[in-house]
Amino acid sequence: MIAGATAGFIAKHLPVLVVLVPLMAAPACLITGNRHATWAIATLASWTSFALTVALFIRVAGQGPLSYSLGGWAAPFGIEYRADALNAFILPLIAGIASFALPYARGSIGRDVEPRQQNLFYSALLLCLAGLLGVTITGDVFNIFVFLEISSLASYVLVAAGGGRDRRAFKAAFDYLIMGTIGASFFVIGIGFLYMATGTLNIADLAHRLATAPADRTVRMAYGFILVGIGLKLAMMPLHQWLPNAYSYAPPAVTAFLAATATKVSLYVLIRFLYTVFGLDDPFEAQTLKLLVMPLGIIGIFAASTVAIFQNDIRRMFAWSSIAQAGYMLTGIALMTPQGLAASLVNIVNHGLTKGALFMAVGMLTLATGTSRLSDLRGIGRTMPWTMAAILAGGLGLIGVPLTAGFISKWALVSAALDAGQWWLAGAVLLSSLLALGYVWRIVETACFGKADETRVIEPVPLAMVIPAWGLLAVSLYAGVQPALIMEGANAAARSLLPHLTGVGG
């Protein structure tokens, strides 16, 4: 009876519970104080919200979009939470990565944050998670801005948490704060313009009004501001400057979490605005994608990958690789076909899993050796073969070797480019894999065939780091071997956004 009532309650309030669980757990962590208890609360909250996102995904896949009016105020006047094929597909990724990152943080955070402050760290992580989930599920553009700020402010704190070990983290966090705030300002100005033009903030309502009214200069201004603001958040070349330092100096658990979720959520917001809100009927919008975003994406792929090759710090190398990967996702979005969009969505999930696992493995390496400089890690493959194997497996995913998740992403993007008749894009995507081979192989050569330093002290890696890292790696490899679920989810999402176009291939 009670169980039935509880299940009914959960089912009824599922969309809001997804956000509410981590949001409420964050102050609980703050109050509790004890680091073991806060860790348990945080982990439990992330696991619960993962279970809720999965339930939501299954429900949306079965019954179609789900709308929830916050506080009972009906849309478009109240805030609507709306789960459709697109965000129900992204949500489990965010909560899932958090479910791996929190156990991992227990093993690694002692290095960066003093025991008595660890409850603050976990609160910030939960706030960041709640913000990211909120951005994704809400059906209200101003609410997106609010949650984006919650997650961003939390992530500045999280990056600065690395300052206990390396004081450069403070500067990285400050740079990130300035850039992130500029991005958020652009975004909110864009929303202001939209409100000016339409008088509404509800996404569905906005889409409806923009589709019926001819695009005027105000809407185009909104488009431009939002594109730049979100472009900054997702590290679109040349708005990427904040990313390498933030990823290099943040605590390992934070890097793994942010790399796999924060930029991905921004990409989701971009997709949401481009395809749902604006609809790309206006030639100005479509041409901007084609003539600006597509070239920037391709330049990003090549430039960032090339820079990655010449990095001496492994974390910075993979940070640049993340900028390059954002380029792949942008090109898929800019193709403006269901296949291209599906390819980007597949890539968002697959790269999130791969990069999350990769940064976790790199974190193990830096924790054990006390350095992430490649020149200090010569021959490390002989002393830490398993960790190197994990890094190699993740690296092969970035290159796109078959049986890894990255191969599926590359396959989807190249198919989409060929379908759209963009031969040169398919060629560019494949050619750029060689650059990924370049930086991954620099690590392999140095670590496996370099002359080992005999005096190096290797500290043991706690099991609390090893298990989540390998677990996430296993998930990413499974996504490479059994891509059907992710591909179908991505296809369904792409179809729902571009209903007037059909024929989504593998």
Add this chain to the structure above:
Amino acid sequence: MTDHIALPLSILIPLIIGLFVHMFGDRPNQRDAVSLIGGIVTFIMVGWLLPEVMAGARPSASLFEMLPNVSLAFRVEPLGLMFALIASGLWVLTTLYAIGYMRANGETDQTRFYLFFAIAISSAIGIAFSANLLTLFIFYEALTLSTYPLVAHKGTDEARKGARTYLVILLGTSICFLLPAIIWTYGATGTLDFEPGGIVRGHLPPAFAPLLLALFAFGIGKAALMPFHRWLPAAMVAPTPVSALLHAVAVVKAGVFTMLKVGVYIFGTDYLAETGASVWLVWLAGFTILAASIIAMTKDDLKARLAYSTVSQLSYVTLGMALAVQSGVMGGAMQIAMHALGKITLFMCAGGIYVATHKTKVSELDGLGRRMPFTFAAFAIGALSIIGIPPTGGAWSKFYLMLATLDAHQQVLLIVLMASSLLNVIYLLSIPARAFFLPEAGTALRGFGTLKEAPLLCVLPPCLTAIGTIVLFFHADRIYWLIALIPTAGGHF
């Protein structure tokens, strides 16, 4: 899942052996024994499939679907079975040889060596039994990656540089050309299965056929078609057993095997012949045959000369496919077998010479034949087979390929083949000739000096393979009946 247990086992056993090799890492004798036994068991497993395939069965296994209509699946057909038999059979001999070679040279990291060797063999057999292009591609890349540590084995700057060239060219061509070719094929036909008669007919406008074929031909970098042949000489920094098995047999043959598979089962020889899509490839293969032979003549380093000879010989197989007649496919398939046996002999002899004398240059070999008669006799027989002179097996593959040039009305290529054989005579037979008939450096010695052979394990395997080339001349019908089952155009010639 599978209808013949030997099929999954022949791919799995080498992997399990790799695991045991790793476990026995600190006990060299057990480790090497495990490698050897593993090789024998794998060969028996592959051999077990032979009677079934000869009787017309096509054992298959399917794991799971990866893309719509494309599974990770295996299917044993005659061409693949022949390749798997060669790879696994020669693995046994190479393991014997490697034990002698690695110990005599005091190489380090032998456990890693045997481990990746086993993975490479598993990948090669996976390629041989692949039921579709995606499965083949997976194992093709696995073979590249698993052989990288073998090429870079010595860890010196030179070894790392060579291995880098190896990796970049092989992975680069496969990602930039082979992968888009596969995606294009899938997009056009909706399938990637190897079907008798090909799958592209009716789905691909004939005008695009040469382009798709080009993506395949250059994408299969392991076939070393010019200008993507540089990896093969670069890989010669590897220890000789690697050069012998992988860069004379498994890796390069995986390349030309894939080339034949694509020609026969993706395009279909009929389609190629009707559209003329492969005419350009005939000429490029002919060019590679001659150009590589000419480069080989200029090489004083023995392994480099053999490497360029391999580049040249591989294009014989590509040529056989590109001629798009049945005799060409037969000749190409036979060339895979005959060249494997001949070239592994030459490489094992080169390694034996290095072990015994530490000499790597052709110009330093004068008179050595009288000190190492077995090694150089085996070398001479192997060289005869490469050239194609009876009574060695190589004569048959050359015979069919020459026949194919006539069948396809490409008389100029007949002249190319004959010219190449002449060049082979000059640069291969001159080596044993110098060794036997010229005086040793610094002496005027003419008769047989004191024997100075390499250890028994380095001499026996090349002698066995040399005898094998002669046996294959008289028993070529065994191979003939197997590869005659390959479904090609016409049915007779």
